[in-house]
Every structure is written in structure tokens, then in C-alpha cells.
Amino acid sequence: MKRLLFVVFVFCVCNAQAQVDSLVKVVESRKDSVNALRAYLAAMGGTTDDAVEQFNTWMKKFPQSPSFPYVLGEAYYKKRQRMKVIENWLKVLQMNRKFEKIDKLWPIVVKSDWDLDIPVTPNTIDSLKRVIAANPDSLLPVRQYVFVAGNEEEATVQQLEAWEKQFPRSPAIPLGMGMNLYNVESPKAKPWLLKAAELQPGNAAVWVMLHLDAERWGDQKAAHEYMGKASVAAPEDPNYAYYYIRYYEDTDPALWRTKLYELAKRFPNDERGAQGLYEVAIHTSDTAGKIRALEQLRALYDPGKFWWSGNGMGVLYDTYLEAGQTGKAMELAKTMGADDGWDLRQSLARGMERVNALLKAKKYPEALKQLAQLKAPRNSAFAGELVVLKATTMHQNGQTQAAYNNLIAVESTSPDDLVRSSLTKLGAALKKSSDEVEKDIWQAREKFITQAPPFELGLYTSDKKAALADYKGKVVLLTFWFPGCGPCRAEFPHFENVLKKFQGKNIAYLAVNVDPIQDDYVLPFLQGTGYSFVPLRGTAEWAEQTYKVYGQPTNFLIDGHGRIVFSNFQISETNERKLELMIASMLTRG
Numbered sequence: 076m077k078r079l080l081f082v083v084f085v086f087c088v089c090n091a092q093a094q095v096d097s098l099v100k101v102v103e104s105r106k107d108s109v110n111a112l113r114a115y116l117a118a119m120g121g122t123t124d125d126a127v128e129q130f131n132t133w134m135k136k137f138p139q140s141p142s143f144p145y146v147l148g149e150a151y152y153k154k155r156q157r158m159k160v161i162e163n164w165l166k167v168l169q170m171n172r173k174f175e176k177i178d179k180l181w182p183i184v185v186k187s188d189w190d191l192d193i194p195v196t197p198n199t200i201d202s203l204k205r206v207i208a209a210n211p212d213s214l215l216p217v218r219q220y221v222f223v224a225g226n227e228e229e230a231t232v233q234q235l236e237a238w239e240k241q242f243p244r245s246p247a248i249p250l251g252m253g254m255n256l257y258n259v260e261s262p263k264a265k266p267w268l269l270k271a272a273e274l275q276p277g278n279a280a281v282w283v284m285l286h287l288d289a290e291r292w293g294d295q296k297a298a299h300e301y302m303g304k305a306s307v308a309a310p311e312d313p314n315y316a317y318y319y320i321r322y323y324e325d326t327d328p329a330l331w332r333t334k335l336y337e338l339a340k341r342f343p344n345d346e347r348g349a350q351g352l353y354e355v356a357i358h359t360s361d362t363a364g365k366i367r368a369l370e371q372l373r374a375l376y377d378p379g380k381f382w383w384s385g386n387g388m389g390v391l392y393d394t395y396l397e398a399g400q401t402g403k404a405m406e407l408a409k410t411m412g413a414d415d416g417w418d419l420r421q422s423l424a425r426g427m428e429r430v431n432a433l434l435k436a437k438k439y440p441e442a443l444k445q446l447a448q449l450k451a452p453r454n455s456a457f458a459g460e461l462v463v464l465k466a467t468t469m470h471q472n473g474q475t476q477a478a479y480n481n482l483i484a485v486e487s488t489s490p491d492d493l494v495r496s497s498l499t500k501l502g503a504a505l506k507k508s509s510d511e512v513e514k515d516i517w518q519a520r521e522k523f524i525t526q527a528p529p530f531e532l533g534l535y536t537s538d539k540k541a542a543l544a545d546y547k548g549k550v551v552l553l554t555f556w557f558p559g560c561g562p563c564r565a566e567f568p569h570f571e572n573v574l575k576k577f578q579g580k581n582i583a584y585l586a587v588n589v590d591p592i593q594d595d596y597v598l599p600f601l602q603g604t605g606y607s608f609v610p611l612r613g614t615a616e617w618a619e620q621t622y623k624v625y626g627q628p629t630n631f632l633i634d635g636h637g638r639i640v641f642s643n644f645q646i647s648e649t650n651e652r653k654l655e656l657m658i659a660s661m662l663t664r665g
Contacts, residue, residue, distance in 0.1 A: 109146055148167065569648060
């Protein structure tokens, strides 16, 4: 009997392996067969290590097929493993922004709204209607109904309007519709959310949704007002207080600073308090003031416990080095330990102390050897200082041409005042005029300049189209965005700050919206903010295929001959000057 059971077991194992081998062959011959991929996962027992390893192999072998990350993400979706779903479905969306099979489920994954995705039968709609009629104040059934019936279907809207008349005091009816529309960034969310806020003014979450929706419309006044109401509804929440205060940064900087200090006092044990002090510090222009603010941040918020304080210590370290306070930089680096690049900072601070001593003694060869071993941490503000110091020391050691060449390579890709100033001095030492230095920069730059793909896209401001060729002879700042993109909206004011300095110059500012679903936001956003870009109609698929744009914001600077000179840069309050220098250089070139 035992022998018979063993034979049966071996037969089953061999048969299962044969099935897996057969499915592998089917998948590799028909790589977009979703059913074959699902069958393979089932035969392997789900998302086992071996199955996932095989999927990763297939994704490398067939990088243009969305079926592999889709099916693997689908399996993780069933297990409610949010981050693994996002990891795989992002790969799908990079290939096809409007991949229909995940279009409806993506908001559920992002918001972890798993309860919305219920089994659908012919009776589901009627069953949900009965539940809502019996419990009109219950939010989840309303949201489930809207999700199953379709957020923007006319029948869904009519049913919600009928319930509003039947249950006029129920905030769940408009809120259920408003939340679902808000989560897919639909311009139709606002009236539903306003109804919900009127019925439930103490619900801070509703005011927050209205706040973000107002930002998509470009209505900063309303956005500030809504966030203020959220902070009143939930005064114990530091997030709402922080975001309400942020609006004063541009309108009343002194009040903004005062309120951030008050925020730190109110919430001494919360990240938002630390973030407020961090922002005060990085917006302090003079070195001594910045050091004082960052030292205060360090004293009030333990860098080992608060992320914003830990992040601020990197800025404090760089500022110490820039001020020549290598001893303080070294002490800070030692205190911070060895993680997150602080071991590298310790080495840099010790090395800089030795370099300064060698330079003081005019031992340039020894200083160069020491400098060759030094490396600034990634994204360190001191990186530019280090590059220039190395070039200056090379010059002092008689290696002026090599130092000049090194700085030319840096300046050609990322213009910088400090680098340019040093280049001018080195150029003079080599008997080069400023025009010759500029010529050398452009000669290096030509190596990575590419032709911009031509385009002709619809305008939002009229029924006409705009083509890249229309802007021949002008420097073009081209950005890819969509109204729901927070980083895009955050970047626009910095573009405007820079472009104001070039009024009357040959510059065009174009912004391609890659999400047509959000078209209704575009013109109100433009009018509400007063931004100066020309809004163009696009799609994510077109942006990806034509300009290799895989996320937003993505930016390009195109010269008057239709060539991409700079790309993939992002601008914030800390590097507006970089954009200014890039544009100025291109205008000078013509």
C-alpha cells in the first residue's frame, strides 16, 4: 500500500511539472497570453519565489509586454499586497498610461480602498440599493455602489440625485460620490464635496479633498480657505496646521516664519514641527543665520528620531564646510554615526581639514592627492565647492589646462555661478577671452545636444494647433504635466520667477497636459494662477513615444534651431538660478 501511495505521489509531481513546463512553452510562444500566465501562476501555487523569479526573467526577455507585470500585479492585488501591486502595475502604466484592465482598480490600490472592489453578480446593484435605502448614513455602501455602477455614468448620477432628495440630511450620499470622483482626479468631484461639507462641516477630510481639488483648478485662495477649515475641524492634527501656514510663504514671509515657529511649539513631538523649522532654515539666505536655524532644529528635534531634522543635518554639514568650519562639520558627522552616508561625510570633513592645512602650507601636490580621494555625498550642496577647489588646486600646481577642461565638462551640463567664475579665471590664465571660454563650453555641450522631435498639438485656448516649428528662433521651455500632479504645480512658481527675468526676450513657455481626463481643469488652473505657459493637449502615450517621458514633471530646454540642449531637470526654490543660467546661455548663443 505504501509503495502504491509513493508511486501515485511521484506521478502527481511529474504530471504537475509537465504542466508547468508546457505552460512555460505556451507563454514564451504567446507572450501576451494573460490566461496562460494566470494558469502558470496557479500551477506554481501563486506568487512563490520560483514563480516570481520566472516572471522577472520573462520581463527582462520581453520588456515591451505589459502582460507580465499586469498578471503578477493582479496576483498581488488578490492578496492585498499594495506595494507589490504598485511596483508591477507602474511598469504597465509606463508602457500604456491607459491600460484598461487596471484603469478602474488603480485608485483602489493607491488609496488601499480594498472594500470598494466587491464580487459583482447580476443582483449586486439592486442589493446595494436596498442596503443604502435602509442605511443612508453609511458611507461604504454608497461608495461601493458608485464604484460598481460607474463613477460618471448618467444612471449613477441620477440615482445619487434621487437619494439626495430622499435623504436630504445624509452626508454619505454626496460624500460617497465626491470621494470616488476625487480619487480618480475628476473635475466633477467639487460640487459633490461641497454638498458633503455643508452637511458635515466638522469633517476635516472633506475640506482637505476640496483643498487639493481647488489646487487643481488653480484657485489658491479657495485652497487656503479650505485647508483653514480643515485645521479648525481638527486642531489636533499638525498636518492641516502646517499646510495652512504654507500659503503665507509668498504673501507674508514674516508671518509665515512666525507661524512655523509657533507650529514647532505646538507640536514638539511631531515631524511637521521639525519640517517647519527645516523650511525656515533653508529659506535663510545668510550663512550665519542658516547655521543658527539648523542648530536650533538639531537642539529641539533629535535627528535620530525626526526625519526632517536628520535631513537638515546634511544641510548643516554642507553649510559648515562652506563656511570653513571643518571642526564643527566633523563633530556633527561623528554624532550622526555611519549610516545614510555619514561615514562618507566623516571622511570628507577629515580630508578637508588636511587639505586646508596643506593649501595653507602651499603643498599643492600633496593637497591634490588628498583631494583626489575626497567625494561629496550624493546631492550634497558642497559638491560644487569641491569641484572648484580641485580645479583651483590643479591650477596652483601648474595643471591649468587640465583644471580648465574639467570645469568645462561640468559647466556644459550644469551651469553654475561658482564654476563659471573659476572658469573665467582659469581662462584668463590661459589667455582666453570670455568669448573663447563660451565657445569651449558650447563645443563640449554639442556632444550631447539632440534634435527635438517635431510636434503639432491642439491648444486649449482656441481650436487651433501649435507646432514646435512655430517657435523657431526662440528658446523653448517645454514641460510635461497634468493638473493632478503635485510636483508639477509646485514647480510652476519657480519657472515663473525665472521667466520674469527674461521678459521681452525670445522665449516660449509650453506645457503639455498628458491626461485628457483632466482637461476641464486646465484653463481654470491657468486663469486662477496667472501662469504664463501656453497649454497644449497631449496624452501620456504620445509623450512617452515621442519624447520618452515616463513621469511628470519632465522638462526640456529647446534652442532656436529645434534642438534639445538641456533635459530632465527639476527646479525648486534652491536652484532657480540654474534654470536662469541655462536660459541665459542659450539666449547668448542664439
